[in-house]
Amino acid sequence: MEHSKQPFLKRLLSVRGMGAALTAFAGLIIIYIAFGLINPTVFSGRNIVNLTRSMSKYLIIGIGQSYLLITGNIDLSIGSVVGMSAMISGTLMSGGMHPIPAILVTLVACLLVGVLNGMLVGKFQLPPFIATLGTMFVARGVAYMVNGNRNTNAIASGIGQEMGDKFQNFFYYGDTLGLYNTFWIAMILFAAFFFLLSKTRTGRHIYAIGSNADAAKLSGVSVVSTVTKAYLVSAFCSFVVGLILCAQASMGNMEAGNTYEMYAVAAGVIGGISPLGGTGLLLGTLGGAAVWQTLENGLNMIGAQVGIQRIVIGVIVVFAVLLDVVFRRGIFSRKSTKKTNELPAGVQK
Amino acid sequence: MNDIIVSMHDICKSFPGVKALDHVDFELRSGEVMALLGENGAGKSTLMKVLSGVYTRDSGDMEIQGKAYGNLTPKQAQAAGVAIIHQELNMCRHLTVAENMFLGREKVRGVVLSQREMEAEAAEVLGRLKIDISPRTVVGDLPISKQQMVEIAKALSMDARILIMDEPTSALTAREIEDLFRIIRDLRATDHGIVYISHRLEELQHIVDRVTIMRDGQYIATMNFADTTIDQIITHMVGREIKEKFPRVTCEKGKKIFEVKNLNAGRMVRNVSFSLYEGEIVGFAGLMGAGRTETTRAIFGIDPKQSGQIFLDGKEIFIHSPSGAIRQGVVLAPEDRKKDGLCTKLSIRHNIALPNLDLLCNRLGVVSHSRENAMCDRAVKNLQIKTPSVDVDAANLSGGNQQKVVVGKWLARDSRVVIFDEPTRGIDVAAKVEIYHLMNQLKKQGIAVMFVSSELPEVLGIADRVIVMCDGQITGEVMARETTQNEILTLATRFENKMAAGQ
Numbered sequence: 056m057e058h059s060k061q062p063f064l065k066r067l068l069s070v071r072g073m074g075a076a077l078t079a080f081a082g083l084i085i086i087y088i089a090f091g092l093i094n095p096t097v098f099s100g101r102n103i104v105n106l107t108r109s110m111s112k113y114l115i116i117g118i119g120q121s122y123l124l125i126t127g128n129i130d131l132s133i134g135s136v137v138g139m140s141a142m143i144s145g146t147l148m149s150g151g152m153h154p155i156p157a158i159l160v161t162l163v164a165c166l167l168v169g170v171l172n173g174m175l176v177g178k179f180q181l182p183p184f185i186a187t188l189g190t191m192f193v194a195r196g197v198a199y200m201v202n203g204n205r206n207t208n209a210i211a212s213g214i215g216q217e218m219g220d221k222f223q224n225f226f227y228y229g230d231t232l233g234l235y236n237t238f239w240i241a242m243i244l245f246a247a248f249f250f251l252l253s254k255t256r257t258g259r260h261i262y263a264i265g266s267n268a269d270a271a272k273l274s275g276v277s278v279v280s281t282v283t284k285a286y287l288v289s290a291f292c293s294f295v296v297g298l299i300l301c302a303q304a305s306m307g308n309m310e311a312g313n314t315y316e317m318y319a320v321a322a323g324v325i326g327g328i329s330p331l332g333g334t335g336l337l338l339g340t341l342g343g344a345a346v347w348q349t350l351e352n353g354l355n356m357i358g359a360q361v362g363i364q365r366i367v368i369g370v371i372v373v374f375a376v377l378l379d380v381v382f383r384r385g386i387f388s389r390k391s392t393k394k395t396n397e398l399p400a401g402v403q404k
Numbered sequence: 405m406n407d408i409i410v411s412m413h414d415i416c417k418s419f420p421g422v423k424a425l426d427h428v429d430f431e432l433r434s435g436e437v438m439a440l441l442g443e444n445g446a447g448k449s450t451l452m453k454v455l456s457g458v459y460t461r462d463s464g465d466m467e468i469q470g471k472a473y474g475n476l477t478p479k480q481a482q483a484a485g486v487a488i489i490h491q492e493l494n495m496c497r498h499l500t501v502a503e504n505m506f507l508g509r510e511k512v513r514g515v516v517l518s519q520r521e522m523e524a525e526a527a528e529v530l531g532r533l534k535i536d537i538s539p540r541t542v543v544g545d546l547p548i549s550k551q552q553m554v555e556i557a558k559a560l561s562m563d564a565r566i567l568i569m570d571e572p573t574s575a576l577t578a579r580e581i582e583d584l585f586r587i588i589r590d591l592r593a594t595d596h597g598i599v600y601i602s603h604r605l606e607e608l609q610h611i612v613d614r615v616t617i618m619r620d621g622q623y624i625a626t627m628n629f630a631d632t633t634i635d636q637i638i639t640h641m642v643g644r645e646i647k648e649k650f651p652r653v654t655c656e657k658g659k660k661i662f663e664v665k666n667l668n669a670g671r672m673v674r675n676v677s678f679s680l681y682e683g684e685i686v687g688f689a690g691l692m693g694a695g696r697t698e699t700t701r702a703i704f705g706i707d708p709k710q711s712g713q714i715f716l717d718g719k720e721i722f723i724h725s726p727s728g729a730i731r732q733g734v735v736l737a738p739e740d741r742k743k744d745g746l747c748t749k750l751s752i753r754h755n756i757a758l759p760n761l762d763l764l765c766n767r768l769g770v771v772s773h774s775r776e777n778a779m780c781d782r783a784v785k786n787l788q789i790k791t792p793s794v795d796v797d798a799a800n801l802s803g804g805n806q807q808k809v810v811v812g813k814w815l816a817r818d819s820r821v822v823i824f825d826e827p828t829r830g831i832d833v834a835a836k837v838e839i840y841h842l843m844n845q846l847k848k849q850g851i852a853v854m855f856v857s858s859e860l861p862e863v864l865g866i867a868d869r870v871i872v873m874c875d876g877q878i879t880g881e882v883m884a885r886e887t888t889q890n891e892i893l894t895l896a897t898r899f900e901n902k903m904a905a906g907q
Binding site: 254256258259262263267269270273274276333 | 494497499503509516517
């Protein structure tokens with residue numbers, strides 16, 4: 056029963072979900088090298104730096120969605136909350152509000168959507184697909200309405216050029232230690248949420264609920280509060296991406312973040328987060344987001360059309376889930392899947 | 405040592421229409437293994453659910469470790485030291501052993517999980533039980549037997565003093581049973597009280613100190629195991645009164661219609677062979693989990709068969725799917741009416757038409773309304789389904805009428821073999837009698853009827869011939885008029901002796 060003496064690789068692979076996550080990274084390396092061989096610009100330092108920034112958005116929303124997928128739920132409101140975040144912060148700043156209070160107001164608004172999702176799914180037991188479909192429309196509606204159905208003006212027009220540049224550099228254009236700030240923001244969020252998921256009680260409960268909600272409940276885990284926390288994480292991640300998009304465009308765009316919820320599912324699923332709940336590592340989500348952006352980047356570099364890019368992504372997502380399903384069936388076949396009788400044993404007549 | 409740790413007195417519990425527990429007494433001492441015995445539906449599980457707080461008793465007194473409890477909740481029961489090791493294991497299969505053991509009461513340092521501490525404590529408990537499982541193993545990767553031991557370890561890590569084990573050996577091999585028994589003996593030696601529910605009477609000699617027998621929701625007897633015999637126990641278990649009158653119809657036994665030869669489908673269907681004849685109802689008796697439902701599922705093509713042959717009217721037929729079975733004339737009225745038998749959100753009309761759309765559609769695949777109406781009218785009339793119209797949601801019918809709809813859809817085509825799996829479960833006496841008439845009607849029409857039921861009186865009252873199964877095998881075949889409940893129960897508990905006697 057001594058574990059520390061096992062070889063490193065074996066110990067690494069014994070972590071649940073590590074196999075799938077490493078598969079994503081292996082795929083990443085293969086894809087990267089393959090594109091690089093076709094077009095050596097792919098290997099250039101400039102390209103790598105750009106790549107790390109472009110994958111950051113997808114990594115962040117992927118983290119949020121992964122939290123939900125692991126609990127066996129889904130969050131379709133991600134893209135709309137991104138839009139809400141971009142529009143609220145953009146409207147406030149272009150109206151002259153200092154970035155810090157503007158960001159705080161935006162944060163509160165986004166977290167409200169997270170609480171609402173958590174209540175609808177956790178407390179009122181709505182199917183998560185429907186509940187978050189509803190909040191998806193509502194949040195997008197809010198994004199449209201905050202500036203009266205128009206995109207915002209440039210934020211610099213409200214807070215001045217200097218402050219506007221500061222905001223834009225902080226979230227998008229600036230760099231630290233040779234890499235864009237966006238990437239560092241993504242890494243900090245990644246580290247924080249990685250810690251939350253793997254080292255804290257909340258994280259443990261998130262896995263438990265996705266694995267067997269009844270057993271978790273019987274062991275005293277609060278499903279409502281755990282699910283709500285997961286939706287809050289997701290809303291927070293969307294909030295950050297909204298700010299990034301606002302900084303990138305220097306204004307709030309009403310369509311910002313459109314269909315991001317699906318990109319987030321794709322990033323998680325490619326990285327081995329099981330859409331059926333219970334397993335997956337954020338490391339996989341990192342791999343998934345990287346695989347995807349490398350693909351898009353590489354296909355761009357070799358001049359493939361957008362249509363081709365979409366088809367390739369679609370195939371890869373399905374293939375990743377197919378792997379997961381086949382793997383699960385392998386596990387199920389070893390277990391008895393006996394039906395249980397709902398009727399109390401005493402009731403026969 | 406040996407003080408009374410559970411005492412239940414005059415416990416009553418009713419469910420709508422059923423008295424599940426009728427003034428039951430039960431007592432458990434520390435340092436003993438108490439077997440709780442009885443047929444299916446005797447009230448054993450209900451009693452234990454009252455003790456563990458899952459059900460609230462209607463009346464009666466309950467004392468656990470010297471403290472009186474009224475309306476016990478599962479949480480209170482847990483705090484009082486009661487733990488159930490469920491038959492269907494209740495764990496998160498993606499989490500590790502230690503994670504499962506500490507689920508909901510994780511140890512933390514600040515906000516950080518103290519994985520090491522939990523693993524060490526889990527290892528300590530597992531070590532105390534001499535269970536060789538690493539606390540870092542993922543539970544889903546463990547065999548059932550080990551998962552069960554993890555549940556026991558989980559209970560002990562919560563300081564449970566009273567452990568209830570519901571059929572703990574049903575899924576285990578001989579070796580695993582030995583391990584389990586060793587653990588049970590250790591627990592007994594450390595002053596725990598164990599309630600052991602099992603149908604495997606031959607096992608009792610290895611571990612049991614006392615037995616309590618229940619029947620029909622009533623307390624029958626408590627005895628020292630050493631002072632009694634298996635025969636005596638069986639006699640106490642089966643003394644059920646036969647209250648209903650069974651409308652038996654005598655027919656001439658005709659030619660052989662259906663034959664199953666050496667059917668194998670997993671562990672629960674092993675070498676099953678039997679024949680069904682024109683003009684008789686063949687009852688399938690046995691305890692829950694004897695493999696009868698699995699046999700019907702394999703025949704009907706729901707579960708894959710490993711080997712075996714099926715003959716209809718002397719010709720071999722091959723069934724690979726339910727639709728194949730239906731086309732050949734073999735149909736099933738499944739155990740769980742609402743789940744498997746009916747589409748409860750559809751009308752009676754759609755339910756009856758569903759398996760018969762091939763007969764109702766024209767060549768373009770359009771359903772003929774007139775043919776559908778005719779079919780439904782015939783079913784309602786022949787089976788006397790009580791409903792205002794055939795467009796009523798099937799879920800709104802009473803249990804008996806639902807069963808008639810299930811049968812009705814099969815009779816609309818020329819089925820040769822009708823398999824009923826627990827057709828009378830959960831329906832009232834009058835409706836049961838109608839189901840019996842229905843089976844008799846089929847029998848008179850020369851249709852082979854296979855009748856699976858866990859209720860011995862109705863099997864003896866309705867079937868002509870009774871095949872008894874136990875643990876996936878046929879253990880006997882008797883004529884209903886010449887046998888006794890004792891004989892059938894003896895056959896139904898004839899498990900393969902997994903353990904050498906006297907160990």
